[in-house]
Amino acid sequence: MTKSAYKSDMSIDERVMMAIVRIAEGFKKNTSTLYTTKGLTFSQYNVLRILDACENGENTMRNVNRIMLVSSANLTGIAKRLERNGFVVRKSDPHDDRTKRLQITPEGIEVLKAISEPNEQQVRTYLMKYSDDEKSALLETLREISRQTRKKPKFE
Secondary structure, three states: OOOOOOOOOOOHHHHHHHHHHHHHHHHHHHHHHHHHOOOOOHHHHHHHHHHHHOHHHEEEHHHHHHHHOOOHHHHHHHHHHHHHOOOEEEEEEOOEEEEEEEEEOHHHHHHHHHHHHHHHHHHHHHHOOOOHHHHHHHHHHHHHHHHHHHOOOOOO
């Protein structure tokens, strides 16, 4: 086997961040295969998971945007497709007609149940060799990185 002539000139910081991105993209690709068997995209699955975890299975589109870190326009398209497939209903907020709410339907809950076990098996493969303490420490590190990235850097 020949050795690659590629030698990265990235800093350790950039290499760590790129490793996180590679892991996330691989995870997204592998789990998306499961979701497509039920007619869902990765983003649609995430919306259903968010709604399923909310009180009464519903939340405002704005709050779902914030949790998912997607634009309003992107979420609107995702929500329309989920509604067309019978997994959510979109409705006006009873207190503010400008605010739209999403609510998971019984069909949406059923599709999550159908995906649950194989999805959990897939997720476990990524971290199976690590103890719960190691996972907790990693999670705290990633949360701290996330908090730091919310502070908008100034580029000169």
